Amino acid sequence: MGNLLMSLQSVTQQATDQPSNDQGIVLLGSLTIFVLAVFLGFEIISKVPTTLHTPLMSGTNAIHGIVLVGAMVVAGAFDTTLATILGFVAVIFAAGNVVGGFVVTDRMLQMFRKRPQPGGKK
Amino acid sequence: MGFLNVPHIYLNIAYLIAAIFFILGLKRLSSPATARSGNQVAAVGMAIAVVATLFDQNVLNPWYIVVGIIIGGGIGFVLARGVQMTAMPQMVALFNGMGGGAAALTSTSEFLKLVNAGEAISYDVAITTILGVVIGSISLSGSVIALGKLQGFISASPVTYKGQQVVNGIIFAVIVLLGLYVIVIDHNQFALFAMIVLALALGVAMVMPIGGADMPVVISLLNSFTGLAAAFTGFVLRSNVLIISGALVGASGTLLTQLMSKAMNRSLTNVLFGAFGTGGGEVAGSSASAEGRPIREVTADDAATMLAYANQVIIVPGYGMAVARAQNAVQELANLLEQKGVEVKYAIHPVAGRMPGHMNVLLAEADVPYTQLYEMDDINPEFTHTDVALIIGANDVVNPAARNDTKSPIYGMPILDVDKASNVIVMKRSMRSGFAGIENELFYEPQTSMLFGDAKETAESLASAVKQL
Numbered sequence: 001m002g003n004l005l006m007s008l009q010s011v012t013q014q015a016t017d018q019p020s021n022d023q024g025i026v027l028l029g030s031l032t033i034f035v036l037a038v039f040l041g042f043e044i045i046s047k048v049p050t051t052l053h054t055p056l057m058s059g060t061n062a063i064h065g066i067v068l069v070g071a072m073v074v075a076g077a078f079d080t081t082l083a084t085i086l087g088f089v090a091v092i093f094a095a096g097n098v099v100g101g102f103v104v105t106d107r108m109l110q111m112f113r114k115r116p117q118p119g120g121k122k
Numbered sequence: 123m124g125f126l127n128v129p130h131i132y133l134n135i136a137y138l139i140a141a142i143f144f145i146l147g148l149k150r151l152s153s154p155a156t157a158r159s160g161n162q163v164a165a166v167g168m169a170i171a172v173v174a175t176l177f178d179q180n181v182l183n184p185w186y187i188v189v190g191i192i193i194g195g196g197i198g199f200v201l202a203r204g205v206q207m208t209a210m211p212q213m214v215a216l217f218n219g220m221g222g223g224a225a226a227l228t229s230t231s232e233f234l235k236l237v238n239a240g241e242a243i244s245y246d247v248a249i250t251t252i253l254g255v256v257i258g259s260i261s262l263s264g265s266v267i268a269l270g271k272l273q274g275f276i277s278a279s280p281v282t283y284k285g286q287q288v289v290n291g292i293i294f295a296v297i298v299l300l301g302l303y304v305i306v307i308d309h310n311q312f313a314l315f316a317m318i319v320l321a322l323a324l325g326v327a328m329v330m331p332i333g334g335a336d337m338p339v340v341i342s343l344l345n346s347f348t349g350l351a352a353a354f355t356g357f358v359l360r361s362n363v364l365i366i367s368g369a370l371v372g373a374s375g376t377l378l379t380q381l382m383s384k385a386m387n388r389s390l391t392n393v394l395f396g397a398f399g400t401g402g403g404e405v406a407g408s409s410a411s412a413e414g415r416p417i418r419e420v421t422a423d424d425a426a427t428m429l430a431y432a433n434q435v436i437i438v439p440g441y442g443m444a445v446a447r448a449q450n451a452v453q454e455l456a457n458l459l460e461q462k463g464v465e466v467k468y469a470i471h472p473v474a475g476r477m478p479g480h481m482n483v484l485l486a487e488a489d490v491p492y493t494q495l496y497e498m499d500d501i502n503p504e505f506t507h508t509d510v511a512l513i514i515g516a517n518d519v520v521n522p523a524a525r526n527d528t529k530s531p532i533y534g535m536p537i538l539d540v541d542k543a544s545n546v547i548v549m550k551r552s553m554r555s556g557f558a559g560i561e562n563e564l565f566y567e568p569q570t571s572m573l574f575g576d577a578k579e580t581a582e583s584l585a586s587a588v589k590q591l
Contacts, residue, residue, distance in 0.1 A: 029245040030357050034480050037366040041373025047152040053479030056151055060374045063144050066367040067225045067352040068173045070359045074231040076181030083234040085561055089421050090191035090227035097221040100198025102165040109158035111486040114493055
């Protein structure tokens with residue numbers, strides 16, 4: 001019994017000692033999320049009518065600006081000068097992507113109406 | 123250290139909420155009535171994620187990040203407020219390129235940090251770093267070229283030379299070899315920089331040979347690339363919200379790319395490597411040369427009479443209408459016709475305009491209710507009992523050669539069956555060919571009348587003529 005416990009302990013010890021094994025699990029978790037999100041994406045996007053495909057594209061465009069979050073972390077880490085500069089430029093790019101994407105999508109979508117406005121626009 | 127040094131678990135909860143908001147926002151895009159709120163929901167999700175990150179303990183100086191966000195966000199805001207709706211594809215290309223660049227830079231920066239720290243870099247981190255860097259860089263430079271072609275500062279014609287695909291293949295092979303070197307042998311930052319340069323070159327080389335008419339496909343594809351680059355950056359940074367968002371965008375871009383290719387009856391390979399189209403102007407290889415064949419020209423007054431006494435009129439708008447800024451004049455004409463008891467519908471081809479759904483946005487801007495806009499498959503059966511099909515600045519999408527002429531480059535592309543209407547009025551500036559550079563048989567059909575002139579002026583004179591009837 002004691003032997004068994006000891007060997008179990010050593011096995012778990014080994015498992016946690018091996019970073020490659022751990023990383024494999026982390027990677028698999030990330031991959032799982034990725035694959036499920038791809039399926040979800042296909043499911044949601046296929047329901048968007050063609051009328052809205054341009055706003056859809058500029059809207060999803062804004063969403064991939066989420067890379068801003070990553071850019072903020074690498075820029076804020078103040079590692080090497082080069083890494084920080086690259087990160088800072090990435091923050092500027094991504095922030096432009098996010099803000100511009102959402103604003104331009106909103107501009108487009110506010111124009112979509114079921115009936116013409118009484119008295120017309122402008 | 124971040125504003126409050128919030129533990130990571132709370133940050134991750136905020137990111138989860140952001141991801142949920144993105145998904146709910148995209149779901150609301152399934153109807154024009156809820157779409158605007160959907161975009162706002164997604165924007166709130168983004169704000170939650172960004173604000174949460176300012177409190178990350180790894181962010182040593184949040185103020186400096188805030189400055190970067192204000193600079194970038196300010197630029198984005200000004201551009202987004204100022205852009206014309208006709209220039210929307212360029213805008214999307216630009217933001218897309220910025221996103222791709224940001225993903226590439228973020229992955230690079232993280233890689234340099236890991237190398238500098240002397241940490242062992244596992245295979246998965248190395249591989250996803252390289253994928254993020256390469257795909258992001260291709261997306262950046264490819265988007266800039268697409269932008270140039272759409273805006274006109276780079277020739278819209280395909281730029282080709284002998285052995286082009288071999289050269290592109292070699293660039294790609296070198297990128298792969300360098301990637302393997304960085305992953306397996308040495309985490310060398312200069313090899314990574316070389317890959318960035320080569321990937322940027324590959325983005326340029328990939329888009330240059332693609333004609334302007336195919337830009338809707340290219341933009342959709344690059345959109346999906348940037349999504350993937352963001353997802354790979356998420357793998358590097360172990361950030362689930364990046365992976366989820368990137369995957370959503372990647373799926374969306376891929377789906378739109380497929381739809382666009384299908385609407386043109388072309389495979390993606392053919393779009394990317396086919397060097398299709400001349401960008402308008404010269405007429406390219408059709409079976410029947412149309413030199414000197416008779417066409418029937420009408421005056422605005424005659425056309426107005428035809429329209430006003432019709433039961434049903436279908437308007438087929440093309441990009442030419444948008445270029446001439448004729449949308450408002452056309453909508454005024456449509457309103458006048460409706461007052462006279464004419465049923466007016468708009469037929470929208472899937473590739474009308476310069477990106478998927480572009481024409482719908484342009485018409486929405488002119489206050490055309492979206493309930494009057496019909497998709498190709500819904501409207502095509504109606505042409506047989508339509509009195510007048512009014513074609514404004516559209517060309518290739520109504521070319522019967524796509525149905526009849528097996529030798530035509532657009533053969534097999536689904537088109538709007540305007541030639542089945544009793545009368546066809548084509549409003550055009552001149553007899554020049556469309557974006558794909560192909561002769562159009564429709565103009566010589568017996569039921570077709572040509573109404574030459576600037577689309578806006580012609581629409582206005584049509585409207586005033588209808589008013590006087």
